[in-house]
Amino acid sequence: MSDKRKRIVVKFGTGILTSRTDSSLDLEQFRRLTTELAGLVKQGHQCLLVSSGAVGAGLLVLGLPERPKELSLVQACAAVGQTRLMGLYEDLFAPHGFHVAQLLLSHEDIDSRTRYRNARNTLDQLLLFRNVIPVINENDPVAVEELKFGDNDRLSAEVAILAQADLLVILTSVEGLLDENRNLIRQVRDIEQVKHLARAEVGIFSSGGMASKLQAVQVAVAAGIPAIVSSGFKPECLKKAAAGEAVGTYFSIHHER
Numbered sequence: 424m425s426d427k428r429k430r431i432v433v434k435f436g437t438g439i440l441t442s443r444t445d446s447s448l449d450l451e452q453f454r455r456l457t458t459e460l461a462g463l464v465k466q467g468h469q470c471l472l473v474s475s476g477a478v479g480a481g482l483l484v485l486g487l488p489e490r491p492k493e494l495s496l497v498q499a500c501a502a503v504g505q506t507r508l509m510g511l512y513e514d515l516f517a518p519h520g521f522h523v524a525q526l527l528l529s530h531e532d533i534d535s536r537t538r539y540r541n542a543r544n545t546l547d548q549l550l551l552f553r554n555v556i557p558v559i560n561e562n563d564p565v566a567v568e569e570l571k572f573g574d575n576d577r578l579s580a581e582v583a584i585l586a587q588a589d590l591l592v593i594l595t596s597v598e599g600l601l602d603e604n605r606n607l608i609r610q611v612r613d614i615e616q617v618k619h620l621a622r623a624e625v626g627i628f629s630s631g632g633m634a635s636k637l638q639a640v641q642v643a644v645a646a647g648i649p650a651i652v653s654s655g656f657k658p659e660c661l662k663k664a665a666a667g668e669a670v671g672t673y674f675s676i677h678h679e680r
Contacts, residue, residue, distance in 0.1 A: 428467040429589040429665060430550070433460060434579035437475040438596035439655030447483050448476065448508075452655070453515055456594070459661040460556070461519035468665055469550045471586055473559045473579040474512070480504030505560065512558050524549050527562040533581045546586050580639040584646045591643045592664050593636055594655030599672035600633065610673045614641045640674045650674045 435456060442449050464470050478490060478497055481504030491497055505527075512523045526545065532538040549557050561578050576593065583591040600608045600620060611617055614637060621633035633652075640650040653660050653671025663670040 427589075428469075430469040430471075430586060431463065431590045431592060431665060432471045432473060432579055432583040432586060432588045433661060434473040434575060434591070434593045435475060435655065436575070436593070436595045437479050439594055440474070440476040441479040448480055448511065450511075453511060455658070456655065456661075457512065457515040458519070459659065461516060461521055463661055463665050464521065464553070464556065465519070466665070471546065471550075471557045471559060471582060471588070472512075473575050473582055474508065475560070475575045477501045477504040477508050477560055480507040480511075508560075509558065512556075516556055521554055521556050524555050524557045526557055526559045528559060528578065528582070529562040532562075533585070539585065543585050550586075576635040576639040577642065580642040580646075580648075580650075583643050583648050583650075588648055590664070591640070591648055591650040592661065593639065593650065593652045594660065595633075595636065595652060596655065597633070598654045598657075599652050600637070608672050609669060610675060612675055614644065614674065644674050644676050647676050649676050 439452055439456070440448060460470055460472060478500045481500030481502070482488075482490065484503050484507065485500060487496075487500065491500070505525075509523065509525050516523055526542070528542065532542055546557060549555050559578070559582055561575055579591060579593060582588075598607050600611065600617060602608055602620060608617065608620075618634075618637055621637045636652050640652065643650045651664050651671050651673050653664065657670070660670050
């Protein structure tokens with residue numbers, strides 16, 4: 424167990440934020456996950472939240488039964504849902520004494536040296552305020568299809584690098600990376616050797632799948648940031664991850680071999 428205070432990027436996927444039966448947001452899940460994240464900040468960790476869910480929130484408002492395939496309609500859902508998503512986070516973090524700050528990033532923000540530097544400076548300033556939790560999402564309403572980050576998986580890795588994080592935690596609807604027999608792989612030292620175990624998936628309300636998570640993890644690990652992919656349905660997963668306890672699949676960096 425490690426008591427070292429860390430800068431942690433946590434990613435909440437659509438699959439753990441929406442109901443398994445319809446497009447509504449799972450408020451109990453939101454409440455539990457925000458409580459856990461607030462607990463980490465109270466322990467002294469610096470946490471940045473990369474959150475999906477804007478499209479899912481917009482689906483309900485617009486009366487759509489599932490995630491649309493047309494890009495402009497997905498963007499419309501995100502535009503409607505983003506304000507609802509942020510309002511929910513503000514309401515849920517407030518009882519713990521925290522405010523939220525919204526950052527919407529696009530591929531161009533990561534790719535441009537000037538925008539990249541400005542985004543990093545903004546995050547550094549926000550983290551100086553111990554009562555503020557940055558909530559980051561892709562700028563869906565202006566994103567272009569071929570530049571999509573994949574349910575924010577790639578975005579979470581880019582934010583981890585941007586923030587010079589100590590750890591990336593991607594929470595999803597499965598236990599972690601599973602082998603051919605559906606058993607959990609506890610640790611991965613070489614991502615290339617396990618890529619065949621992942622596949623791209625598009626759910627009714629989400630996109631991405633384990634393939635996009637492995638791609639994101641590979642980006643983070645290459646930058647020297649270890650990563651964890653774990654179930655967002657398991658209580659205290661964030662607490663265990665921050666403490667260095669076994670949870671989900673841990674992707675180590677090279678000097679940890």
